Amino acid sequence: MSRKPMMAGNWKMYKTPAETHAFFEAFKPLMANVEHCDIVMCPPFPNLHAAVQETEGSRIAIGGQNLYWGKEGAVTGEVSGHMLQAVGCKFVIIAHSERRQYFGENEADVVRKAQAALEFGLTPIVCVGERLEEREGNRTEQVLGEQIDGGLAPLTGDQFAKIVIAYEPVWAIGTGKTATPELAAAAHRFIRGRVAAKFGEAAAAGVRILYGGSVKPDNVKKLMAEEEIDGALVGGASLDPASFAGVVQY
Ligand code: PGA
Secondary structure, eight states, X not given: OOOOOEEEEEOOSOOOHHHHHHHHHHHHHHTTTOOXXXXXXXXXXXXXXXXXXXXXXXSEEEEESOOBSSSSOSOTTOOBHHHHHHHTOOEEEESOHHHHHHHOOOHHHHHHHHHHHHHTTOEEEEEEOOOHHHHHTTXXXXXXXXHHHHHTTTSOHXXXXXXXXXXXXXXXXXXXXXXXXXXXXXXXXXHHHHHHHHHOHHHHHHSEXXXXXXXXXXXXXXXXXXXXXXXXXXXXXXXXXXXXXXXXTO
């Protein structure tokens, strides 16, 4: 099965609305002829409106970096899928390792958040990945297996068919240490096998699995040469228009 590549940027806690405007003014023309992959950018909440306006009529879709379940309510400081949809988002990142690490997000959150995203027409980009000590302790597959069984397996087949998975080894995020293409591909194969056991071969063959962790214009080509790698979730290198364009045009 052929899976359309996806390149998604994650600005994390960077950029103001004015900087968002400047980014897209430079980035949009660079994307004018790009058709080989889907392009997504996930700015911080206060920039979503500007980002949606800047990218209107282009092939660039906008996503949130997090959401809370439910439509609205007395939940100070949170943002719902309904609000992301209303502002024009099409995607949302769920359970990024920084959310797992600093805010204690767990598999129960993944299920609730993925279901809430789908309810409001957003495509969840669900992050999984092992920490350094887990890889060094030979526990990578155990950790990935638990994340998939706990966070994804509770979804229905219809729900699963609409999600994107991002494999992000925590030790490779923001560290400049990229997983080798072979190592990333092996993890992707494991993930695909694990979801096949629950959702079947066709669903596993169809799901896009992005790699994330220090993806840059100069290492993306080798990663994308791996059949198992369907795109990238890009932090640092998505902040600069030329650099993210270099990743998209691998
Ligand atoms: P990085 O971040 O590209 O800066 O390593 C990736 C991510 O956290 O999604």
